[in-house]
Amino acid sequence: MQLYILSKKNQITIISGLLILFGFFSHFILNNLFLSEWSLIIASIFGVAPIAIQAFQALKVRVISIDILVTIAVIGAFLIQNYEESAIVTFLFLFGHFLEQRTLNQTRSAIKELTDMAPESALRQVSDGEFEEVEVDDVDEGDILLVKTGAKVPVDGTVLVGEGHINEASITGESVPTNKGVDSEVFAGTILENGTLQIRADRVGEDTTFGKIIELVEEAQDSKSEAERFIDRFSKYYTPAVLVISILVWVISRDVELAITVLVLGCPGALVIGVPVSNVAGIGNGARNGVLLKGSEVIHDFSRVDTVVFDKTGTLTIGNPEVAEIANYSDNQKAVFGYLASVERESDHPLGKAILDYIGNTTYSPVEETQVVKGGGIIAKVNGHRIVIGNVALMEQENIILNKEAQKDIKEFEKNGNSLVLTAVDGSLEILIGIRDQIRPGVKKDLQALKKLGVKNLVVLSGDNQGTVNLVAKELGLTEAHGHMLPEDKSSYIAKLQKEGQIVAFVGDGVNDSPSLALSDIGIAMGSGTDVAIETSDVVLMNSDFSRLPHALGLTKATARNMKQNILIAVGVVLILLFSVFFSDWMNMSIGMLVHEGSILVVIFNGMRLLKYQLQGVKN
Incomplete structure (x- = not known):
């Protein structure tokens, strides 16, 4: 029965609101006080039911929650026959909870969008070469998969056949499509906007980049900051303290309504929810x-x-070295570049790749008698010429003369932060190349x-x-x-x-x-x-x-500021309400609950602003 009532909380809120409206209509329009009073009584009973159940559940685990404070306040208002107050307080509390959940769900929308992007199926190649649809969980590493236009890439993998443009916003946050061809890496959860690809599954399930993103973000949501842990400890003692204060107010003043109002106004709802909503929105x-x-x-x-x-x-x-500077001492640079490229294309050294990228198309020749000098470079024969490629130490070791011009260039290249590659042909220095990583x-x-x-x-x-x-x-x-x-x-x-x-x-x-x-x-x-x-x-x-x-x-600075703002709003509203109840004539339980629920919504909406945060003046 308790679960059923709690599951119908939103419907109860609507019924309670309609009964309150009917009660005011009966009082002010129909002048029927009996009908008005019973409408408010029924609204109070309906409204307090889910709140009292939550209060009872909290007491079972020895926690004095906000629901307990509100339940006591409503029962007290009911006993002193202030049915208008009891009905309005329960409705506002339930309606406030509805709005809180609705807006909090929006703050978690970014995470929901991520999980919704997760692929559910894949087209896997079977023994006859055809492709059949399977659950993404059934895909194993090494499987060959087909991705069609508009489909989600199901795994992290490598393109084997085809070409197309992929939207990688789910991985990079950047919606501009990226061109993918053979040997390109693709990621699970990204969308093939056009083209058809066959890919090899390299990482599947939770091991994919997308799977790790979801896992990390979900873990981040569940973690608590120092501020949140402090507020949890604070609320543990603050809520019982409010109950004790309200009892003391009743003992001293003998004013039950005043004591009940203190209970309602002292609820720390905005304080409890303000910091978590900022964190979730920031993440x-x-x-x-x-x-x-x-x-x-x-x-x-x-x-x-x-x-x-x-x-x-x-x-x-x-992280990709490129040729930055070059000094030529040869009368036939084209031929030297051909010798150099012929030797370097047989090497897997990153500097060799940078040289090949720089030279581009050239005439290659057979390479003979290749000798790799550890920590120095390569010595080889190309078209009958002895080619020495490497650093200054190798040139000195091979007795290759470095004239004043070359020595000057070497110092300048080193000063500029280059890695040096010198090329000598038949004992004569021909080319000096400076290679460095690009910023x-x-x-x-x-x-x-x-x-x-x-x-x-x-x-x-x-x-x-x-x-x-x-x-x-x-x-x-x-x-x-x-x-x-x-x-x-x-x-x-x-x-x-x-x-x-x-x-x-x-x-x-x-x-x-x-x-x-x-x-x-x-x-x-x-x-x-x-x-x-x-x-x-x-x-x-x-x-x-x-x-x-x-x-x-x-973003983290904005989130930290947002947390402080929410704490200030929450504490400030409680202090103002409590001050008003003791030192003003206009404050009552209904107004207090309205302001209290309003403060909760204010901190939620303030936190939600972080979802749209963009650093001004910087590309994101």
Whole structure:
């Protein structure tokens, strides 16, 4: 019976409201006091039933809840035959609860949108080469799947056949379609807007990027910040205190109505709900904008960060080396490029790939007698010529003369932060190439945005040489730059900053960054980084979109402000109501309940503003 009544709470609210309207109609229009009184009595009984059941359930677990305060207040008003007050209070309490649930569901809409995006089925290739529809849970790694136009990609995988444009908003927060072709990586939950793809399932179920997003966001919702834990403890003692105060008021004043009114006005509803709704809305906004915030505690800590430490490669830079400078000492550069490309295409070194990308189409020749010099480079024969490709040490080892012009260029290239690749043909230096990782587009603007948001120190820690790190720091306007740092050196430096009283966030993407991500006050992982980095971090920037970082910091600051605003609103309203009941003539139980429920809605709507938060002046 109790469950049935609680399940019909919304219907009871409607019936109670209609009875109250009929009661006032009978009183003021029909002048029938008997009909009016009984309408209000029935409305009171109907309205208090679900509230009393919830109060009883709370008492069974030894909790004095808001429902208990309201139930006692309504029963007291009923006993002193103030049926108008008892009916209105129950209706307002129930109607307020209805509006709270409705608006709270909206704050969770971002999370619901994520779960609704989860694919439910897939077209899997069977033994005869045809494709059959199966539940997505039945898909195994290695299965070949077909994705048609308009369908959701069911797993994380690699494109084997076909080409198309995919909307990856569910992963990156960016709705601009991304072109996918053979060997491209695709993610579960994204939508193929046009084309047809056959993909190999690489990660399935909860192991997909999308599955991890949902899991992380759901965990974040369930976590509680320090402010929420304080409010939980506060409410545990505050609610019984209100009950005791109301009894004391009755004992001293012998005014039952005054005591009942104190019960109603002292309810801490807005205080209890204000902080959680801010957190849920903030986490929801982040999820829709490519930022995963792993819990309420993360929001609190991130909002106070004053120092941000960056790894260089793959974070401030793209992580894809490119030819930046070149010095030519040859009379036949085209031929030398052909020899160089012929040797480098047999190598898997990242610098070799950068060189091949730079040279482009050329004439390749057979390569013979290849010798790899560890830590130096490659020596080979091409078309009868002895080709030496490598660093300065290899050139000196092979007795290749570096004239003054070459020495000057080498110093200049090193000063500019380049990795050097020298090419000699038959004992003569022909080409000097400077290769360096390129800074991410827009990073400088994003770092300036971080400064505007209150970050005082921007530090880069890298295992690269100091010259390269200094160049990046100078170009981006960083506070400090430290090179030649091993993973343990980075962790030690972060610990040093923390001992100095700085609140440190670390941004990285690799396995070697995991200790620093775990040690820092806030660990921020680039979404395309390793699983270890993502698991040990507090914040994930999906798709490695650096521009999400200022949005994330701005969002946490806005969320922290929103929490404080809601606490101030909740406490302020209670104090004003209690002051009014003792020092004014206009305050009564009905008005108090109306204001009380109104304050709950105010803090909810204030929290919901975070769902639309965008950092002004920065691309999101």
